[in-house]
Amino acid sequence: xxxxxxxxxxxxxxxxxxxxxxxxxxxxxxxxxxxxxxxxxxxxxxxxxxxxxxxxxxxxxxxxxxxxxxxxxxxxxxxxxxxxxxxxxxxxxxxxxxxxxxxxxxxxxxxxxxxxxxxxxxxxxxxxxxxxxxxxxxxxxxxxxxxxxxxxxxxxxxxxxxxxxxxxxxxxxxxxxxxxxxxxxxxxxxxxxxxxxxxxxxxxxxxxxxxxxxxxxxxxxxxxxxxxxxxxxxxxxxxxxxxxxxxxxxxxxxxxxxxxxxxxxxxxxxxxxxxxxxxxxxxxxxxxxxxxxxxxxxxxxxxxxxxxxxxxxxxxxxxxxxxxxxxxxxxxxxxxxxxxxxxxxxxxxxx
Ligand code: GDP
Numbered sequence: 001x002x003x004x005x006x007x008x009x010x011x012x013x014x015x016x017x018x019x020x021x022x023x024x025x026x027x028x029x030x031x032x033x034x035x036x037x038x039x040x041x042x043x044x045x046x047x048x049x050x051x052x053x054x055x056x057x058x059x060x061x062x063x064x065x066x067x068x069x070x071x072x073x074x075x076x077x078x079x080x081x082x083x084x085x086x087x088x089x090x091x092x093x094x095x096x097x098x099x100x101x102x103x104x105x106x107x108x109x110x111x112x113x114x115x116x117x118x119x120x121x122x123x124x125x126x127x128x129x130x131x132x133x134x135x136x137x138x139x140x141x142x143x144x145x146x147x148x149x150x151x152x153x154x155x156x157x158x159x160x161x162x163x164x165x166x167x168x169x170x171x172x173x174x175x176x177x178x179x180x181x182x183x184x185x186x187x188x189x190x191x192x193x194x195x196x197x198x199x200x201x202x203x204x205x206x207x208x209x210x211x212x213x214x215x216x217x218x219x220x221x222x223x224x225x226x227x228x229x230x231x232x233x234x235x236x237x238x239x240x241x242x243x244x245x246x247x248x249x250x251x252x253x254x255x256x257x258x259x260x261x262x263x264x265x266x267x268x269x270x271x272x273x274x275x276x277x278x279x280x281x282x283x284x285x286x287x288x289x290x291x292x293x294x295x296x297x298x299x300x301x302x303x304x305x306x307x308x309x310x311x312x313x314x315x316x317x318x319x320x321x322x323x324x325x326x327x328x329x330x331x332x333x334x335x336x337x338x339x340x341x342x343x344x345x346x347x348x349x350x351x
Contacts (some may be wrong), residue, residue, distance in 0.1 A: 004187030006058035012069035013082035015120035015143025021074030041146040042066030042082030048107035052090035072125040094280040098152040104192030118146035159211035165243035173312040240277040248288025254296040285311040
């Protein structure tokens with residue numbers, strides 16, 4: 001299983017201080033105490049969302065601070081409460097204590113909220129300290145500090161996009177060219193086939209996981225080397241990207257390549273083969289007279305397949321491809337599965 005992880009620090013807002021003030025009005029001698037309470041500091045929450053696929057955004061920005069509470073003011077004015085901060089995390093994320101690895105929360109469904117750091121209480125103003133015997137108190141409380149905490153987030157990554165195509169058509173080059181970061185690879189069930197996997201970022205908020213489907217050709221569907229778990233992993237892939245080499249020297253027929261791969265894919269896994277698919281003409285920088293590219297364009301038009309033309313060497317077409325993939329993913333529902341969370345032995349303490 002591929003695990004993405006990030007350590008974040010969350011700081012709730014401090015409470016505002018209570019105020020010491022006395023009423024001063026014309027014709028009201030000895031106005032009583034009127035210092036208002038400080039506002040509550042904002043709390044920090046984590047909330048699960050299905051619009052995120054990775055923890056990548058936390059590498060850009062690992063610190064989160066909620067607003068502090070406003071101080072109390074004279075004339076019994078209560079300080080403003082600090083605004084809460086809600087940080088979205090992908091469904092499937094597990095929050096742990098980094099020191100003990102104790103599980104704090106398991107986001108198993110959309111819309112769950114976990115209070116990560118509680119905002120400090122506001123201090124009371126002197127108006128609250130008045131008693132019959134002590135009518136002009138000069139005491140007010142300071143606000144309580146907000147909680148702060150370090151959290152380790154872990155997420156089992158699922159390949160959103162699976163790459164298919166003949167060997168040497170540029171699959172791993174594409175992944176490394178598009179990848180923003182490489183996730184930690186842990187507990188991999190087989191060692192002979194190193195899958196190539198990368199996290200692709202459109203911006204800080206939007207990212208997805210792209211994985212090569214290794215060894216598709218050469219009898220992969222007979223199960224050689226491919227563990228059941230990896231196959232399951234791929235079955236959760238939502239969109240396929242089919243790369244066809246249009247480089248001049250390859251001397252192959254793009255339409256034939258397409259048919260061969262599709263046939264192989266169906267025998268490998270009909271579920272995987274039935275996924276929505278985008279076509280890619282790869283290595284267009286080396287297309288020469290573009291004969292193969294024209295053939296592929298014609299074929300895709302006739303078959304109603306969406307074609308993107310790219311080069312991982314020059315970078316041509318990569319932005320458009322990224323955006324098209326994101327759009328396709330947004331249109332394609334996620335496949336729910338019971339085992340998305342890690343590790344299985346954990347139990348959600350408060351659900
Ligand atoms: P894979 O087997 O499908 O993963 O293919 P690779 O990514 O390993 O690429 C195979 C070969 O094609 C390598 O020598 C790459 O340097 C080369 N290659 C990959 N992408 C491009 C490209 O866009 N243009 C050119 N000219 N060569 C490329």
